[in-house]
Amino acid sequence: MLSKKRYLEALEIIEDMFPQAHGELEWETPFQLLIATILSAQATDKGVNKATPALFAAFPDAQTMSQAKVEEIEKLIRTIGLYKTKAKNILRTSQMLVTDFGDLLPDLPKDKKVLQTLPGVGRKTANVVLAEAYGIPGIAVDTHVERVSKRLDIVPQKATVLEVEEKLMKLIPQEKWGQAHHHLIFFGRYHCTAKKPKCADCPVLDYCKFGKKYLKNE
Numbered sequence: 001m002l003s004k005k006r007y008l009e010a011l012e013i014i015e016d017m018f019p020q021a022h023g024e025l026e027w028e029t030p031f032q033l034l035i036a037t038i039l040s041a042q043a044t045d046k047g048v049n050k051a052t053p054a055l056f057a058a059f060p061d062a063q064t065m066s067q068a069k070v071e072e073i074e075k076l077i078r079t080i081g082l083y084k085t086k087a088k089n090i091l092r093t094s095q096m097l098v099t100d101f102g103d104l105l106p107d108l109p110k111d112k113k114v115l116q117t118l119p120g121v122g123r124k125t126a127n128v129v130l131a132e133a134y135g136i137p138g139i140a141v142d143t144h145v146e147r148v149s150k151r152l153d154i155v156p157q158k159a160t161v162l163e164v165e166e167k168l169m170k171l172i173p174q175e176k177w178g179q180a181h182h183h184l185i186f187f188g189r190y191h192c193t194a195k196k197p198k199c200a201d202c203p204v205l206d207y208c209k210f211g212k213k214y215l216k217n218e
Contacts, residue, residue, distance in 0.1 A: 144188025
Protein backbone atom coordinates (compact mmCIF):
# COMPACT_ATOMS: atom_id res chain seq x y z
CA MET A 1 0.00 0.00 0.00
CA LEU A 2 1.18 3.52 -0.80
CA SER A 3 2.09 5.48 2.33
CA LYS A 4 0.32 8.73 3.28
CA LYS A 5 3.48 10.73 2.56
CA ARG A 6 3.89 9.18 -0.89
CA TYR A 7 0.20 9.56 -1.70
CA LEU A 8 0.20 13.27 -0.85
CA GLU A 9 3.28 13.71 -3.02
CA ALA A 10 1.44 12.02 -5.90
CA LEU A 11 -1.61 14.20 -5.28
CA GLU A 12 0.53 17.35 -5.52
CA ILE A 13 1.75 16.20 -8.92
CA ILE A 14 -1.84 15.56 -10.02
CA GLU A 15 -2.82 19.04 -8.81
CA ASP A 16 -0.02 20.53 -10.91
CA MET A 17 -1.21 18.56 -13.94
CA PHE A 18 -4.76 19.95 -13.67
CA PRO A 19 -4.57 23.30 -11.82
CA GLN A 20 -7.93 24.43 -13.18
CA ALA A 21 -9.82 21.26 -12.21
CA HIS A 22 -13.46 22.03 -11.43
CA GLY A 23 -16.94 20.57 -11.50
CA GLU A 24 -18.07 20.34 -15.13
CA LEU A 25 -21.82 20.10 -14.57
CA GLU A 26 -23.64 23.31 -15.51
CA TRP A 27 -26.11 24.75 -12.98
CA GLU A 28 -27.35 28.02 -11.53
CA THR A 29 -28.96 26.98 -8.22
CA PRO A 30 -28.33 24.26 -5.62
CA PHE A 31 -31.51 22.51 -6.80
CA GLN A 32 -30.27 22.43 -10.39
CA LEU A 33 -26.92 21.08 -9.22
CA LEU A 34 -28.75 18.34 -7.32
CA ILE A 35 -30.78 17.35 -10.36
CA ALA A 36 -27.76 17.45 -12.68
CA THR A 37 -25.76 15.27 -10.30
CA ILE A 38 -28.59 12.73 -10.08
CA LEU A 39 -28.61 12.63 -13.89
CA SER A 40 -24.83 12.18 -14.05
CA ALA A 41 -24.89 8.70 -12.49
CA GLN A 42 -23.58 6.28 -15.14
CA ALA A 43 -23.60 9.16 -17.64
CA THR A 44 -21.09 11.77 -18.79
CA ASP A 45 -21.17 15.36 -17.60
CA LYS A 46 -21.11 16.40 -21.26
CA GLY A 47 -24.23 14.40 -21.96
CA VAL A 48 -25.99 15.82 -18.90
CA ASN A 49 -25.08 19.38 -19.89
CA LYS A 50 -26.72 18.86 -23.28
CA ALA A 51 -30.01 17.82 -21.68
CA THR A 52 -30.32 20.14 -18.68
CA PRO A 53 -30.81 23.52 -20.44
CA ALA A 54 -34.19 22.44 -21.83
CA LEU A 55 -35.08 20.63 -18.58
CA PHE A 56 -34.29 23.66 -16.42
CA ALA A 57 -36.00 26.04 -18.83
CA ALA A 58 -39.20 24.05 -18.39
CA PHE A 59 -38.79 23.26 -14.68
CA PRO A 60 -36.25 25.66 -13.10
CA ASP A 61 -36.94 24.88 -9.44
CA ALA A 62 -38.33 22.28 -7.07
CA GLN A 63 -41.82 23.77 -7.10
CA THR A 64 -42.23 23.61 -10.88
CA MET A 65 -40.48 20.24 -11.21
CA SER A 66 -42.70 18.75 -8.51
CA GLN A 67 -45.78 19.55 -10.61
CA ALA A 68 -44.41 18.01 -13.82
CA LYS A 69 -45.63 14.76 -15.29
CA VAL A 70 -43.01 12.04 -15.33
CA GLU A 71 -43.50 11.68 -19.09
CA GLU A 72 -42.58 15.34 -19.56
CA ILE A 73 -39.33 14.84 -17.67
CA GLU A 74 -38.58 11.62 -19.56
CA LYS A 75 -38.95 13.41 -22.89
CA LEU A 76 -36.40 16.06 -21.89
CA ILE A 77 -33.76 13.64 -20.55
CA ARG A 78 -34.24 10.65 -22.85
CA THR A 79 -30.70 11.03 -24.25
CA ILE A 80 -29.29 10.16 -20.82
CA GLY A 81 -28.83 6.57 -19.66
CA LEU A 82 -31.46 5.12 -17.31
CA TYR A 83 -33.65 8.12 -18.09
CA LYS A 84 -36.92 6.48 -17.03
CA THR A 85 -35.65 5.67 -13.53
CA LYS A 86 -33.97 9.06 -13.24
CA ALA A 87 -37.15 10.87 -14.30
CA LYS A 88 -39.10 9.14 -11.51
CA ASN A 89 -36.37 9.96 -8.97
CA ILE A 90 -36.20 13.60 -10.05
CA LEU A 91 -39.96 14.00 -9.75
CA ARG A 92 -40.13 12.29 -6.34
CA THR A 93 -37.13 14.24 -5.06
CA SER A 94 -38.71 17.52 -6.14
CA GLN A 95 -41.97 16.57 -4.46
CA MET A 96 -40.16 15.66 -1.23
CA LEU A 97 -38.24 18.93 -1.25
CA VAL A 98 -41.50 20.86 -1.51
CA THR A 99 -43.49 18.83 1.03
CA ASP A 100 -40.77 18.01 3.59
CA PHE A 101 -38.28 20.84 3.19
CA GLY A 102 -40.34 23.64 1.67
CA ASP A 103 -39.33 26.04 4.42
CA LEU A 104 -35.69 25.74 3.27
CA LEU A 105 -36.27 26.35 -0.44
CA PRO A 106 -34.60 27.61 -2.57
CA ASP A 107 -31.85 26.16 -0.35
CA LEU A 108 -31.44 22.44 0.21
CA PRO A 109 -30.89 20.50 3.45
CA LYS A 110 -27.22 20.88 4.35
CA ASP A 111 -27.01 17.50 6.07
CA LYS A 112 -25.50 14.58 4.16
CA LYS A 113 -27.73 11.94 5.74
CA VAL A 114 -30.86 13.99 5.11
CA LEU A 115 -29.95 14.54 1.47
CA GLN A 116 -29.52 10.80 1.06
CA THR A 117 -33.17 10.26 1.96
CA LEU A 118 -34.08 11.85 -1.38
CA PRO A 119 -34.72 9.39 -4.25
CA GLY A 120 -31.67 8.95 -6.47
CA VAL A 121 -29.31 10.64 -4.01
CA GLY A 122 -26.41 8.59 -2.68
CA ARG A 123 -23.24 9.56 -0.84
CA LYS A 124 -21.49 10.76 -3.98
CA THR A 125 -24.34 13.05 -5.01
CA ALA A 126 -24.73 14.40 -1.47
CA ASN A 127 -21.01 15.12 -1.22
CA VAL A 128 -20.96 16.88 -4.60
CA VAL A 129 -23.93 19.10 -3.77
CA LEU A 130 -22.72 20.07 -0.31
CA ALA A 131 -19.18 20.80 -1.48
CA GLU A 132 -20.08 22.62 -4.69
CA ALA A 133 -23.12 24.56 -3.55
CA TYR A 134 -22.26 25.24 0.09
CA GLY A 135 -18.52 24.69 0.52
CA ILE A 136 -19.08 21.89 3.03
CA PRO A 137 -16.00 19.61 2.93
CA GLY A 138 -16.48 16.19 1.39
CA ILE A 139 -14.92 13.77 -1.08
CA ALA A 140 -17.25 12.44 -3.73
CA VAL A 141 -16.06 9.06 -4.98
CA ASP A 142 -17.14 8.50 -8.56
CA THR A 143 -15.81 5.91 -10.98
CA HIS A 144 -12.71 8.01 -11.74
CA VAL A 145 -11.77 8.63 -8.11
CA GLU A 146 -12.31 4.96 -7.28
CA ARG A 147 -10.19 3.78 -10.21
CA VAL A 148 -7.29 6.15 -9.46
CA SER A 149 -7.35 5.27 -5.75
CA LYS A 150 -7.13 1.56 -6.49
CA ARG A 151 -4.44 1.98 -9.12
CA LEU A 152 -2.34 4.02 -6.68
CA ASP A 153 -2.82 1.17 -4.20
CA ILE A 154 -4.18 3.14 -1.27
CA VAL A 155 -7.06 0.67 -0.91
CA PRO A 156 -7.51 -2.99 -1.90
CA GLN A 157 -9.03 -3.71 -5.30
CA LYS A 158 -12.15 -5.09 -3.60
CA ALA A 159 -12.66 -1.95 -1.49
CA THR A 160 -16.15 -0.47 -1.55
CA VAL A 161 -16.87 3.13 -2.55
CA LEU A 162 -17.41 3.97 1.12
CA GLU A 163 -14.05 2.44 2.04
CA VAL A 164 -12.36 4.51 -0.67
CA GLU A 165 -14.03 7.67 0.63
CA GLU A 166 -13.04 6.96 4.23
CA LYS A 167 -9.43 6.25 3.23
CA LEU A 168 -9.16 9.46 1.23
CA MET A 169 -10.58 11.43 4.16
CA LYS A 170 -7.82 10.02 6.35
CA LEU A 171 -5.05 10.77 3.87
CA ILE A 172 -6.06 14.22 2.60
CA PRO A 173 -6.31 17.28 4.90
CA GLN A 174 -9.95 18.28 5.31
CA GLU A 175 -9.47 21.75 3.87
CA LYS A 176 -8.39 20.13 0.59
CA TRP A 177 -11.17 17.55 0.28
CA GLY A 178 -13.35 19.48 -2.17
CA GLN A 179 -10.58 20.50 -4.54
CA ALA A 180 -8.75 17.15 -4.32
CA HIS A 181 -11.96 15.49 -5.50
CA HIS A 182 -11.87 17.62 -8.69
CA HIS A 183 -8.17 16.99 -9.30
CA LEU A 184 -8.63 13.23 -8.97
CA ILE A 185 -11.63 13.28 -11.32
CA PHE A 186 -9.73 15.23 -13.98
CA PHE A 187 -6.75 12.90 -13.63
CA GLY A 188 -8.98 9.84 -14.04
CA ARG A 189 -11.11 11.34 -16.80
CA TYR A 190 -8.35 12.77 -18.98
CA HIS A 191 -5.13 10.89 -18.13
CA CYS A 192 -5.53 7.75 -16.00
CA THR A 193 -8.41 6.54 -18.16
CA ALA A 194 -10.16 3.19 -17.80
CA LYS A 195 -8.96 2.09 -21.24
CA LYS A 196 -5.51 2.98 -22.58
CA PRO A 197 -4.25 5.00 -19.58
CA LYS A 198 -1.33 7.30 -20.41
CA CYS A 199 1.15 5.44 -18.21
CA ALA A 200 4.16 5.88 -20.51
CA ASP A 201 4.28 9.64 -19.98
CA CYS A 202 2.63 9.84 -16.55
CA PRO A 203 4.36 12.09 -13.97
CA VAL A 204 2.85 9.91 -11.23
CA LEU A 205 4.33 6.64 -12.56
CA ASP A 206 6.95 6.37 -9.78
CA TYR A 207 4.10 6.17 -7.26
CA CYS A 208 1.87 3.85 -9.25
CA LYS A 209 1.99 0.08 -8.85
CA PHE A 210 -0.62 -0.37 -11.58
CA GLY A 211 1.23 1.80 -14.10
CA LYS A 212 4.52 -0.06 -13.75
CA LYS A 213 2.76 -3.39 -14.23
CA TYR A 214 0.74 -2.06 -17.16
CA LEU A 215 3.85 -0.91 -19.03
CA LYS A 216 5.58 -4.26 -18.48
CA ASN A 217 2.62 -6.10 -19.99
CA GLU A 218 2.23 -3.86 -23.03
